[in-house]
Amino acid sequence: MKNRIKKVFPIILFILISTLPVLKAQTKYTLSPSPELKIDGGSTLHDWTMTTNTAKGEAIMVVEGNQLKSIQSAIVSAQAESLKSGTKGLDNNAYKALDTSKNKEIRFTLKEITGTGSSFQAKGDFTIAGVTKPASFPVKVTQSGNKFTFEGSFNTKLTNFSIDPPTALLGTVKTKDEVKISFKTTFQPIN
Known part of the structure; x- marks a missing residue:
């Protein structure tokens, strides 16, 4: 029995030591203040934009050598009524269409991200007006x-x-069905 433990111990020690850098590389991040989230659309009268600079988010990222290697998970959400167009009537119509009394939040949940350097492809789920749909x-x-x-x-x-x-x-005046959701968000490590 002692002989078997002596043979197995170095293997277990090697496995633990080799996984230690991977465990250290995973870091929890939070969304920095003032993210830029925007929805652009149009109508038979004019184009419109609704923006918010308030959102919350968290991510677990793998960073090696000060370079992003992968993202294990990420969620970004904003209060639906934080979206503003600058026109009260447009905002109220949008909140009614989103049914914000029941669906307080718009959310994106990352499922997978691939790529290297500065070019990535994100796949995940958007939840808008209580409905969740995949996005890439x-x-x-x-x-x-x-x-x-x-x-x-x-x-x-x-x-x-x-x-x-x-x-x-x-x-x-009819709103067009097509919209574009844009974002510019910065994540910083949680200290």
């Missing part, structure tokens, strides 16, 4: 010190999330 889109990643900035956009349709495009002025 390119993401540009830049680094400043120990912070990572992610920038990209995703084209979709309101009806994909069971949202009826809003109308105004007795139906004479």
Whole structure:
């Protein structure tokens, strides 16, 4: 029995030592203040943009040699009513269409990210108006010190999330179904 332990111990020790750098490389990050989240769309009258600079998010990233290798998990969410267009009527129509009394939050949950350097492809789920749908889109990643900035956009349709495009002025102004969700978010390590 003692002989067997002597033979197995170096193997177990090697496995523990070899996994130690991987465990250290995984770092928890949080969303830095003032992210840029935007939804662009149009109507029969004019184009419109709704933005928010308030969101929350967390990620677990693998960084080796001060370079992003992978992201184990990431979630970014914003209060639906934090989106503002600068026009109260447009905002109210949007909140009604999103049913913000029941669906307080818009969320993206990362499922997978692939790529290297500054070019990545993200796959995950958007939850908008209480409906969750898969999404895949390119993401540009830049680094400043120990912070990572992610920038990209995703084209979709309101009806994909069971949202009826809003109308105004007795139906004479109709919102287009197509929208573009854009983001520029920076994550910093949690100290």
